[in-house]
Amino acid sequence: MRRSWLPVGLLWLGYTVLLIALTKYVAILPAQWAEEAQVVDEAFILLMYLGSPVMALVLAVMTWGIIGWRSDGADREDGPNQQNNRVLVTTWLVITSALAIGVLINPGFVGLAEIRGEPSSDYVIGIQAAQFFWEITYPNGETALDELVVPAEKRVRYDVSSVDVLHSFWIPAFRVKIDAVPGVPTQVYTTATAEGTSDDDVNLRVQCAELCGAGHAAMAMPVRVVSDAEFNEYIESLGGSE
Amino acid sequence: MKYLIRAIVLGIVGYIVGVWLTLAIRGGSPTDEVAVVFGFILALIGWLAGIGGIEAFGRQWIGKTPEVSTARGWQRYFQFTVDHKVIGIQYGVTLLGVLLIGGFSAMIMRIELASPGMSIVDLEEFNKLVSMHGILMVAVAVAGIIGAFGNYIIPIQIGAADMAFPRLNALSYWLVPPVAIGLLSAPLLGSFSAGWTAYAPLSVGGDSGQILFNMAIITFGLSSILGGLNIIVTVITMRAPGMTWGRLPIFTWAGFATALLAFTVTQFFAAALVLITMDRVAGTDFFGPDVGTGILYEHIFWFYSHPAVYIMVLPGFGVILEIATAFSRKPLFAYKAVVGSLLTIVGLSVVVWAHHMFTSGMADFLQAPFMILTEAISIPTGVIFLSIIGTLWQGKLWFRTPLVIAFGWLFNFLIGGITGIFLADVATDIFLHDTYFVVAHFHYTIVGGSIFALLAAFFYWFPKITGRMYNDKLGIIFAVSVTVLFNTTFLPLFWVGINGMNRRVGDYPQAYESANKFASVSALLLGSTFLLFVGNIAWSAVAGPKAGSNPWNARTLEWQVSSPPSHHNFRSQPVIVGPPYDYGVPYVVFPDAEPAPEPDESGKEVLV
Structure with a gap:
């Protein structure tokens, strides 16, 4: 034994x-x-x-x-008649x-x-999902479609919504995701730690992570993490270009 | 064959009448979804009537004695035959065909995924392939073991002549071909592309093939519910004298637990699909943003579809435990704890569904309770592993094909189980949800836990069912290569998932190319190993030696009757006097069973 x-x-x-x-x-x-x-x-x-x-x-x-324990089975011999072991089963369960x-x-x-985390944030960024793109609304009300810019070292709340079907807002480099549900506002928080672009890491991207139709795979956009000052400059510049 | 032809003709007539009636009442085009719905329903009725429902049920309604065929030759497989063994084979062959079609669709997907960019299909076609592959394989995993081997083996294991409701059993099977036809003909209406999960509101829009998906899966649900009911009643009422609950073979226990689940939760998937069908054809708005939501659909859907995972793997537990005890020549270790665990899993599995929804936007307070309940399931599942380990412990392990596949199962399901913890934990799931990590995980649990057990069951009971042996060396080569190639296909997919590749995509960033290429090559090799499987069956048909009644020297009742068993399984009512796995008890000798005499071969049998 x-x-x-x-x-x-x-x-x-x-x-x-x-x-x-x-x-x-x-x-x-x-x-x-x-x-x-x-x-x-x-x-x-x-x-x-x-x-x-x-x-x-x-x-x-x-x-x-x-x-x-290999046996060729030719002798057709049985193993020991060992049916239970109460101590072992109890120990295993414990x-x-x-x-x-x-x-x-x-x-x-x-x-x-x-x-x-804490339900507090330095910035609130709106994310509206639609087949098959993301519309970003920055704290100053300016919108963008091509790229998500976030400030480093700041806690950002994303208010996520959808206008058509389920989508999911996911930034692999930040790990978190939350579904975009028509009619149900959802939220997720992130605090980026370093500046970088999607050229540095393929995972610095917003990727739709819920099957949403033909364009699902391509429903992605780059994420750029910048300093707080650059972030504010950037969102101001969005207004100036109009 | 005449019944099958009649079924096809009446099915087509039913479809035409359904569509015509709809058009006569409301106008429109024959491809309108509402016309397809009524066409499908009447086609289903026509099909069932044609295959034998007229004789088996209809005669009774006009005061005559119902009749079912008891033909003995190959023709019985194409008829409304009530013999549970015939039905088991019907299920097995049908689902094997579906498995091969589903596997073929996976091959096309893996070819497309071998490199980024689109090569052989476009993104929408890829979504349709994913959806078709998903639902076909889910159907095989749900009904494979329990439909084929549950039907064939359970009545014999409990010493019964047949199932409790033989005609209902035939009905459960004959509902399955329309499911396959419905799903596989969906491409005619543009197929379905919302995944096998058919999440609303995506599935409320989209091509009309979705409506065929809905109708087919509702029908499949009906088949599952009736099949589950039949197994429950059979195990409760048809046990031989002396076959107490404490002496039930473990495969029968597992089948019973599975049937409890199938009978109680399948309705929810059907209900969810009825609601989607209503949204599509009747103008309701169950899942629109103003009334209900997509989250509502997810709750109803997963209330079935999480337990469905256990409908897939519980019979797998049964098969592997049977094989462990027979091939280690030892009693099943901790039998009572295993039975308790099977029933605990049944209970827990219906209260864990929202772990699929940690990122769905459901209320935050739901996350902790569903995490607790989900991780609690690891405890009874651990007991199953303990029993396998305890049974193998110092046994006389006889490495024939079934045990080799069982070892593959053990390895795969272990990885499936451990990676499941990552998805039960909220923090890691928020990252991994809907990535390739999940794809790899559920292939390890469903292919690893259910399809490997299906293959193990196939090689374990093949000699019983056909009366012939297969080539064991070829079987072992198949078992080893299928295990190795399965792992080389899916282990890299954990990596791509962790590194940021999401699931259900036909295209992906360059960074994931090499791992995907590796997985694709492995997958194609994995698919081609099934040539060995088919080749082995062919070898057995041509040159397979006679198996005898008990080639494994196993102790459960099915091995004490001839191979294949005679019409009503036993010559006389067996009486059970001992436990199912009395290996290693001195002086217990089991003589080879004598073949039972064949019943008379008159064409029809009158049901009493």
């Missing part, structure tokens, strides 16, 4: 270390351009760490199953419940609170 515990335990340890190392040293997440991205990425990495030993356990059993509760607290509730 005991002889399988050791190899499976060692395999489990090995796989866990491997998966945690992969999580730690392989950069799978794209560059962060907003405070919200930091919250999301922390939650993501934490879930990777918590998932590693779970993944490793099943992998260990599968590996040892192939190596250690551990998995604890893990579920742990995940719920952090990143669950912690992440939820952080991503939602």
Whole structure:
């Protein structure tokens, strides 16, 4: 009975270390351009760490199953009549419940609170979605269609709406998204952390993330993060060009 | 064949009459959606009457004895036959065909996605391909295991001669071909492009193919509900003496749990589609901005469609657990905990739907409760994994094709489960929702959890159903290559999703090209491995050795009867005296079952 515990335990340890190392040293997440991205990425990495030993356990059993428990079946011999192990089942339930509760607290509730943040903002930008473009309304009432310009280090609230079908306002570099729903105003907050353009990172773009018709894939526009002063200059200049 | 021809003729006549009546009453064109709706309804009635409804139900309405065919040859597969084994095969073959068509549409999508820009289809055609692929594959996953193997195996596993309602069972099956015909003929009316989810208000506009989608899926829902009802009643009332609830084989338990879900929640998808149909043809405005909203549709839709994920994977759990116990030569570990978990999943699955809606704009206060409930489901699902691990533990693992696929299932569903936590967590879901991460995740759960189990079930029960073995070496090669190529196709898609590629797009930024190209090449290879699958069936048909009644030396009842089982499964009423998986008990010997005598071959059977 005991002889399988050791190899499976060692395999489990090995796989866990491997998966945690992969999580730690392989950069799978794209560059962060907003405070919200930091919250999301922390939650993501934490879930990777918590998932590693779970993944490793099943992998260990599968590996040892192939190596250690293989039988050609020709002798038609049965394995041990092992039907239940109340202690093991209870322990398993306790551990998995604890893990579920742990995940719920952090990143669950912690992440939820952080991503939602304070309902306050330095600027409010209106985003109106339509098939298949975005119309931006800046705080001074000026509108634009071709590009979203946001100030760095400022908390911006986006008031999102739609005139036709469901769309979803998503900036991958900021991580957050919210659907644009006809008749239901929705909101999302971001605080950009660095200046940049979509030439620096393909994820600095507004991308529609809800199937909205033929032009869905192309319903995107670049995002440019600038300093607060440049932002105010830019939105003023929109008025001057008329 | 004459019944099938009659069904087709009456179906066409029904369609014409429906359209003609509509035009006579309100005028307009035959391609008006309202004409299509009534055409579809009357075509469905004509089809069902033609295939055998007249004899099986109609005769009773005029005071005569109902009749159903009991033909023995290949013709029975094209008739309103009430034998659950025939119906199981009908489901299996039909859905295998749908699986291949759905797979073919995926190949076209992956060719298009191999590079940015549009090459073989345009953006709108791509959306139509996505929608068609989605709904065909959802149908296969919903009905594949439970329709084919649930019908074939469950009555035998519980020691019954047939299902509780054999005619209803035939009706459930014969509702399925019109679904396939409806969906596949939608391109004639411009097809549907709102995705299989058919979110309003997008699905309220758009081409008229959407109306065929609605009618087909409402019909499919009816089939699911009737099928679910039948399995529930069968398991409750048809168990052999001594087949207590604590002795039910685990596949039957899983099928029972699935049937409970299918019976209680399928209505909601149908209801949502009825509302969309009304919005389209009757001038109502359930999902317009002034009255209801698109969010309302999402709530109704996911109230079915999240449990539908469990309708897809619960039978998969059953299959994999059966295979784990038979091929490790050990009793099922923690049987009672597994049964409790299956039923807990049924209960929890109907209260987690809004985790699909964390970014939908629904009220903020809903997010925390749905996150809690969703993550709670990981606990009973964990027990299923514990049972598989405990069953394999120090077993005598016999690596034949079914167990190899079961290992593939275990790996894939594990990844599907773990990545599910990322989507249950609000912070990460707000990022990952509607990206390729989701696409990869649900392929790991639905292909990994349901289609792999369907393949495992196929290779496990194939000798029972056909009486012949397949080539096991070829089966193992297929199992390994399908697992490896599935992973090389979908693992890169997690990466492109995390790195900012959204789903349901025919075009994407250059940055995602190399990963997509890799996934496309893998997908094409994955698709071509199904030639091995088809080849193996052909090999078995030509050169497959006789399987005998119990090639796996398994203990459940279906392995104690001949392969294939005789007309009413058992020569006499079996009496159950022990647990289903008494492996490793000394002195328990199971002799090979003797073949049951064939029943007389007279053409018609009178129902009592």
